[in-house]
Amino acid sequence: MSEEAEIALARETVKRIPLLAGHDGPVERLGGLTNLVFRVGDHCLRIPGKGTEEYIDRINEMIATEAAAHAGVGPDVLYADASSGIFVSRFVRGGVTMTPALFRSIEGAPARAGQAFRKLHASGAVFPARFELFSMIDSYLGLIATKSVALPNGYGDVLKAAEAVRAALSAHPLPNVACHCDPLCENFIDTGHRMWIVDWEYSGMNDPMWDLGDLSVEGEFDSKQEEEMILAYFGGEPSAAERGRIIIYKAMCDLLWTLWGLIQLANDNPADDFRSYADNRFARCRSLMGTSQFAEALEAVATSKSTDT
CATH class of the missing domain: 3.30.200.20 (Phosphorylase Kinase; domain 1)
Known part of the structure; x- marks a missing residue:
């Protein structure tokens, strides 16, 4: 159109x-x-x-x-x-719709995003839907099976490797809270004093660390930006298990949104090159899952005690 x-x-x-x-x-x-x-x-x-x-x-x-x-x-x-x-x-007057570049250039933007997440997660709001990572992957795979679109090579192997993630998260769950779940930069509007969040299509009750990990990916945060967001969210140093969950979700959001991109491709969405979108997200997921950082994060979650998170 x-x-x-x-x-x-x-x-x-x-x-x-x-x-x-x-x-x-x-x-x-x-x-x-x-x-x-x-x-x-x-x-x-x-x-x-x-x-x-x-x-x-x-x-x-x-x-x-x-x-x-x-x-x-x-x-x-x-x-x-x-x-x-x-x-x-x-309409938010005086607000700027965020992009990865703006998250880099606007002072304090990652911190304001972290504070907005904290306000949301601590609000006590209850959303009807539950955002469950592996159930959504299964649902998206079922939908893709009805369409003429191919999964990236090796997707099944990486999904199988992610069973260790499923086991660790299931054994050491955090209480589900109201989460945005789809923190694209463009879903954030910054006034310089306050960060607003819009577009709640994928929202649901979820592990709060998902929002932090996913925004770090969508915003292409470097380590300094990620740390700014995390410290603003927690008001101090998080536990090793909390940091581990953020790293895990940085990979898992790419595993999930790869499939979302393929659905957009099959639906002829003209907004982006969704073949490249899906392939690039999958490659990034696979790369992170192969690092020692990811292995250490998984270990931190798998060996955590209830008092760690």
């Missing part, structure tokens, strides 16, 4: 939403890999993308989005329709 057609769709959608129906000003296309997102005055309009209904629970998303706003982490929700997936939130 051309940008002109996207804007036309947005204007037609605006007419059907009482809150926005009187808007006669500009409609600006914003980012989004799978959805169509627009600025409409002081509001942000989201129209779900093609094929997202195959793997997104819209009721969970709406509940999570409202809970995140209540927790002070996400913008206020002003209109939501779970049946269509269309919703409207408050």
Whole structure:
């Protein structure tokens, strides 16, 4: 769909939403890999993308989005329709949509992201969905089996090697808390004083260390940025097991999102080169899993006591 057609769709959608129906000003296309997102005055309009209904629970998303706003982490929700997936939130004025480059250049951004995660995880919010890594991998593999798309060479071998991760995490679980679970840089809006988090499609009750590990990957954090985020989150030094979980999830998020990329490829999503996206994520996962750092992280989790995490 051309940008002109996207804007036309947005204007037609605006007419059907009482809150926005009187808007006669500009409609600006914003980012989004799978959805169509627009600025409409002081509001942000989201129209779900093609094929997202195959793997997104819209009721969970709406509940999570409202809970995140209540927790002070996400913008206020002003209109939501779970049946269509269309919703409207408050536009964050003075905010910058983050990228890996901006996380490097804006002072304190990794720390503010860590603090936002801490606020979310400590909020007591309860999301309907549970984000369970290996169940999602199985679900995505089942969906891919119905489509004409090939897994990267060696995916099955790496998935088999990840059984040691499954065993360690199962033996030493952390309490599940409300998590974002899909911390792309573009899902963070920084005002310089506060970090807001948007797009709660994949949110669920999860191990909180997932959010930290995944953002480190998505943001292409170096060791200094990662440490800034971690120390801001914990308010001090984490345990070896907590650090270990973050490292493990840096690999596991790539293992999972490789499959997500293949689903986008099969659904003809034009937003990116999803073949390269999937192959690159898988290569990064495989590389990290082959390091001594990963082995030490796995050992730290596997030998941890309940008081360590």
